[in-house]
Amino acid sequence: MKLVKFTLGLCLGLLLIALPFSQFQPSPLSPLETIVVQQGGRKKPLDTVAKETVAKIHGSTTHKHDGIAEDSTTTFMSLWLNSRNWNEEPFVLFSYRPLKEKIGLDPDQKHFSFQTLMKNSALGEVVREAHRKELEDIDLSRDEREALTLEDRLTLMLGSVDDNTIAIVPHPTDPKGKWLGISEEQTFYTQSATAPLIADFAVMKQMFLQASQSGASYPASHLANHLASHLSALTPTAAELQAGLRNLSPQVYPAIGAMDQEVFFNHFHPFAKAWKLYGLAFLVMLLTLWVKPLELYWSAIGLFVGGVALQTYGFWLRMQIAGRPPVTNMYESVIWVGFGIAAIALTFELIYRAKYYLLAAAPLAIMCLILADSLPAVLDPSISPLVPVLRDNFWLSIHVPTIALSYASFALALGIGHVALGSYLFTPEAKSRIQLLSQLNYRVLQVGVLLLTAGIILGGIWAHFSWGRFWGWDPKETWALIALLGYLVPLHGRLVGWIGNFGISVASVVAFNAVLMAWYGVNFVLGTGLHSYGFGTGGSEWMIASVVGADLLFVLAATARYKGWFAKLLGEATTTELSANSSS
Template sequence: MKLLKFAIGLCLGLLLIAAPLSQFQPSALDALETMTVQQGGRKKPLDTVAQETVAKIHGSTTYLHDGIRESSMETFLSLWLNNRNWNEEPFVLLSYRPLKEQVGLDPDQKHFSFETLMRNQALGAVVREAHQVEIRGEDLTRDQREAITLEDRLTLMLETVSDDAIAIVPHPTDIKGKWVGITEGQSLYPAESVAPLLANFATIKQTFLSGTRHLPLLAPLAASLKSGLTALSPEVYPADSVMRREVFFNHFHPFAKAWQLYGIAFIFMLAALWIKPLELYWSAIGLFVAGVAVQSYGFWLRMQIAGRPPVTNMYESVVWVGFGIAAIALIFELIYRSKYYLLAAAPLSVVCLILADSLPAVLDPSISPLVPVLRDNFWLSIHVPTIALSYASFALALGLGHVALGSYLFTPQAKSRIQLLSQLNYRVLQVGVLLLTTGIILGGIWAHFSWGRFWGWDPKETWALIALLCYLVPLHGRLVGWIGNFGISVASVVAFNAVLMAWYGVNFVLGTGLHSYGFGTGGSELVIASVVGLDLLFVLITAARYQGWLIKSGEPDSAVSPNPFGS
């Protein structure tokens, strides 16, 4: 019976993954989407170029124009073929409020036109100052880093509006040679070989300019152009299956499907906890397994595309942590059958994957060549995933800590549940400390080979050590009896702020150190600070309730303890 209910949940998850079946079939724009482009140090399909370009400039893969929601391909083709006045379109993302206030732009506006930003002299002064700071080898301020990022968006937009903006003509003989734009093809091939392609491209451009909402009309023309480009150099042009795999990954959205399955599994598990039918429990397990499976498949696809482990930037680390939370929780759940592991894990995995899926301007999902220090696949494959899995363990402990503190706050009489949650939490914290310690040691060895020293008090290294100490102290305190169940629950919530600083703060707030390849812009310290503040307020309220400060005089409360961190 258990196996049957598990199979039902798993099959339901697989049906949700497979729907609609049309996602497994080539689209009407297959030839256009799979046309190969050399860009950013690798060869990628035009579909990827369109999504990455629009997301980097606009902060989203779609664009609302005249009340019509355009796809990334429609918007990119409009940019590339320049069929409207893009100087005046409010298309360029600038969300960092302090910079907008500094240069006199509307702080409540999120997107600006190319012309507005280029004519802003105060903004130009900030950019020039940032470049001078870079030349001097000094660290950029947050405003300066945001200004440089904005300059990159403007440069990308300017470069995109050109027939030769993308390199689609392959090198004649060298598989690693430089590709060129369509009108530059005559520099590599005889004019008679390129002339039919130029005529084909001119027809595509004219067809598109006649109506941007008629992309299917481009399909046969794109197929002819792609066939001609392939025939120019069959040995150099990538196999169609390679491009089609990446297009499938782009449209399949495995990580989005994963969080949807985790969310449904959470609802089933919550029902199993309150209604207590065993059938719902095993169906929830089946759905959760389906979520882990589709996310694993997404990782495998991304590894095939990138040729490396998918853990090299902030986007990939967020997705990997979401996966680690789910996988670790599933392992513990199958061992202890407590229900609480999945209850604590599912919302956290959902949050990680939603953030990764909805913030392309902050968490850049594009696949780019690695910086030199990351080009050792051995160390990359063991150090970074180990650190990220430690973060996942601590995030799971954070979830269990919230469940436990919620029990202290609302159902303090549930002694057995509180005791169970403390035990579950303690096991996860032990795993997290083991993983983080191992990751720090492996990082030191890698640093010795890459930078010539094991430890240099780099901000990333320092905060990793701080995070480790923040968890070692309560674990040892629990071991010697200094703190009890309540203390370990509080520690699992409060100590995660050190992980948040090591993971997010060093990359987006400090922005200094040798780990510069992980730095980013666009993150909101105000939002993070608000969430952390509310979370700490929740801890304080729970502690006050636990100590009896919120209880009326004469009202009994079994949760009150003379030891503020006791059981």
């Protein structure tokens, strides 16, 4: 029966992922989407370029044009083929309010047109000042950093409407040589070879332009379909163009199908699907816990296993595409921690069958995955080449995942700690559950301590190779150690009986702040040290600080309840009231 329920859950989960089945068929737009572009130090399909470009400029991969949501490919094609007036389209993301106020733009507006921003002389002034400071090595103010980000977006937008910045023409001989834009083609090749390709491009441009213009007469709801269908009308020409480009330099151009995997990865979006399964597993487990006659434990596990499997598959795909270890930047580390939480919870769930592991893990894993998916400006999902220090290194490829897995364990302990503190706060009478939760928590903390210790030591070995010393008190190292101490102190305190179950629950929540600091804070709050490569700019400090603050208030409330401060206060209030009554 267990097996049946498990299989049922797993199959249901996989079915949900697999629907619609058409996603496994080659997309009708495939010839267009798989045109190879050399950009940012690697070759990628046009589909990825479209996604990254639109996300970087617009802050999201979907853009609403005249009230219709367009996907990134349509938007990007329209930019590249310059089919509408992009000067006046409010497309560029600009969300930092103080700077908007400073330069006299509407602080409530989120997207601005290229023209508005380019013509704003106050903004230009801030950008110039920022460049001057950069040259002189002076720290930039937040306004200036935001202005530079904005400048990058504008530059990218300007580049996207230019035929020549999208490098699709392969180098004739050198596999690592610089590719060119379509209209620069003649630098590499003879006119007879290039003329048909330039003609193909012109035809695509013309067709797309007509489609968008004729679309103006369509009712809004049909326009999106209309555009999409016209994109597919472009595909025969796109196929011709791609074949022509390949023929120019067959030994340099990637083989047919080489880009399919990445396009599939983009469309399949395994990490976004995985959190839906975790969510479903969570709901089913909650039902099992609350609705007694319903025994769906194994179905929930089945769903959860589906989620973990899917995420594993996603990581495998991403490693294949990028050709490197799974965790090399902040985005990947967030996804990896989400994965670690789910995987560790699943392991413990299979050992202890406690339900709470899954219940605590699912929301956290979902949070990690959603965060990673929704903040492309902070957590950049694009795959770009590694900086030299991260390259070619066996120790790195195990050190970072180990450390991140320890963070995942501590995150799981944080989740269980919350369930436990919630129980202390709302159902203090459920002693046996609280006892159980504390034990479950202790097991997870053990894993975390072991993994973090091993991770720190592996980092030391790597540092010994790279920087010539095992330990150098670099802020990232130091904070990893502080995080470890943050857990060791309560664990040792428990040995002498200074703290009990309640203390461990509090510690698992509070000490996680040290993990957050080691993971995120060193790069963004302290902004120093050797480990600060490829992590982009900060920006969400306040959001994180307020979440942490709210969480600490929750801990305080639970403590107050546990220590009976409420009762005392209430008691005192009643006494005063009584005495007041008696005196009157």
